[in-house]
Amino acid sequence: MTDIAALPPTRAGLHGNYLSAGHTVASWLFTTDHKRIAILYIASTTLFFFIGGAAATLIRIELFTPDSGILTADGYNRVFTLHGVIMVFFFLVPVVPSTLGNFLLPLMIGARDVAFPKINLLSWYLSIAGGALALYSLLAGGIDTGWTFYTPYSSIYSNSFVTATAAGIFVAGFGSIATGLNFIVTIHTLRARGMTWFRLPLFVWSLYATSLIMLLATPVLAMTMVLIIAERVFGIGVFDPERGGDPILFQHLFWFYSHPAVYIMILPGMGIVTEIITCFARRRVFGYEFMVYALIGIAVIGFFVWGHHMFVSGQSGYASLVFSFLSFLVAVPSAIKVFNWTATLYRGEITFPAPMLYALGFVGLFTLGGLTGLFLASLPVDIHVTQTYFVVAHFHYIMVGGMVSALFGGLHFWWPKITGKLYSDSFARFAAVLMFLGFNFTFFPQFILGYLGMPRRYHAYPPEFQVWNVLSSAGAVILAAAYLMPLGYFAWSFLWGERAGSNPWDATGLEWQTASPPPEHNFEAPPQVPEVPYDYHPGRESARD
Amino acid sequence: MxxxxxxxxxxxxxxxxxxxxxxxxxxxxxxxxxxxxxxxxxxxxxxxxxxxxxxxxxxxxxEGGALPRLAAAAGAFWLAIFFTLTFSDFLTR
Amino acid sequence: MTDQAAIAEQFDDLAQQREATEIGIWAFLATEVLFFGALLVCYAVYRYQYPAAFLAAAREANVVFGTVNAALLLTSSMTVALAVRMGRAGQARLSGHALLATVALGLGFLVVKAFEYTGDIQDGLFPGPGFRLAPPQTQIFWSLYWIMTGVHALHLIVGIGVLLTIFVLLRRSAFDPRHNTTVEVSCLYWHFVDIVWIFLYPLLYLPGRS
Structure with a gap:
């Protein structure tokens, strides 16, 4: 068999890839090719990202001044709820598994597709249908409960479009379950010959851990949404305090999903970062097996800690103690990961192209987000900063600083594989640095605001908080520029970029052994599985041609 | 029949x-x-x-393989987590 | 029919395809466990908090209809298991008969349920303004009753649709049940719906009888 990597990137080399397999709209909308479905997801999640981003822009404009500016109190409630609902349920939860995960999982394990390609397409339609319901409620007038839907406000009193949004989350949730199911079965059954469990790339392991959470947590959220809808529509809910309903029970149900969902929103990012750091440090990952156990550990322990969202809700003090202790526990595997990334870098031949900058940014921001998480896991500190901007800053460091950096890193790392084109590295590096600076500029002041006692979810605030809010809003402008830049240079790359060749980074991993863009069935010949993942050799001459 | x-x-x-x-x-x-x-x-x-x-x-x-049993056990185990930790609150109010 | 035609392109052979669908359905059922699990947690918490109201409320449920339905579903679990056994042995016709019997039992369940729901509503057991039981917490029990049985009935309707489809496919010899796991996978789903009722029955119909 010819080694595809050795072929010169001629025009003929681009013939017969998954992008050229069909050019009609129907060839995209009815495709069952995991790579094309990934592209569909990239389009839809990008749309949701910018809708959620527009809401964030309104929030930052409103908070530029201490008094009521462009939004009324009620309008502000609707805007931050929209921001939360869209960003959490329609962007952060699906984004990495369904875009990069969908594209890369079969390639990385040497399979022709996922186990259930039609169900894979169905997931996309479910996520679109759910998103359409959420957008309908936005256009009809919005929803004002906050993304957490706390009862009895959401189930009885709120005079906004809770039912449509909850139905949207319910439907999209099944898209998420279908994706998780597909991934788990694919990883179990479709690994190429020789691809044993401990030869799997860590990105695949991270998708496995994520899928576990999607399968076992999402149904609880779905039922919680059913209960809210039943109470609003038929009056048969179980959270009405007049009948003895317990609002804290709702919070247990909600956070049983929504805390593990935080790990849906970070584990795939950890996988991406591992792929990038090993490649650009030219080092085998330090402690591969520990990295695997840490991923699974985070996924499992992530289910034991949800009560730390409820320290001030009226839950029993004993339960708070237990949840606090368990929350500290989850820091252990997270720390293992940070230590191992650092150890992987040690004595590596490090280069700093754009993906690496994003990945290193992830490590820094995730560490800061994780450490402030320990503040919040600790009962006395949490009671001081509950419902303040400290919490807002903490979870944005994890979700935006962490996950979005990793997503951008992954997009830059695999862009040549997905499109077959190179992009301008200098523009991309500029955007990466800009994102890191803009992010810290936006969210670090919020730690200070929270510590000083500014509560979240208010449209007005005392004037002494203004300086930090202005800093934050100014940083958001920089951050927005950093997010918009890739749209430009990626579009340029796609149209006029240089051919990438099958392996522009000289990376290991099966996805780099096939052409860029990959052919319809991924591999021309059954792929060769290397002995161990990340077989980089520092100090030796690179195998690059 | x-x-x-x-x-x-x-x-x-x-x-x-x-x-x-x-x-x-x-x-x-x-x-x-x-x-x-x-x-x-x-x-x-x-x-x-x-x-x-x-x-x-x-x-x-x-009669099935190990994996179906594992999946069934996972469902039961996670349900047990759900009950145990929820009741760690309600039993100690 | 050749073996090759029965294998989807992403799989190497039948064994791999069989393994994938088997893991797939069990993983899906684990999801379903947590889906109903959320309702069970609600039930458990409220029964723990309001034991007397729950016993008083459950006493009003129609135990005759509930018991008949339990028997119907338990029987359907046997017929559906027979369908699998017949299919594996290559007796597609017998397998189809067993599927039809299962569908009939499922429809019987729904008919009984419809009578029961009508009676419940006439009896003032739908939470809201016309509700007739005394402590307000009984409404929590009856809310759970409607949601739990309603979600269960929806699952059953889906199950009936799935089994009917498979029956038609078997009649047309669209697949060979010896190589294809379609029958087995759908029947596992049916068993799950039965198991849900195995738990709903003692939780909704039997408390407060003594």
Missing amino acids: KALFRKSALLPEVAAWVGLLVLMVVSLVSSYVPLGLGNGIANLAIAGVQMLVVVFVLMHLK
């Missing part, structure tokens, strides 16, 4: 069905006997046994 029952291989299913119905009747009758808290416990214990019969005999889990 006669051919169905003549085959001895069908016995496990039929036996399981008889057992399930007997258990159901026992559960029903027991709930009319005043046992206090014991009523609920008996009902649930019987339901648990019925579930095991369905899962292991009728759903052929005992």
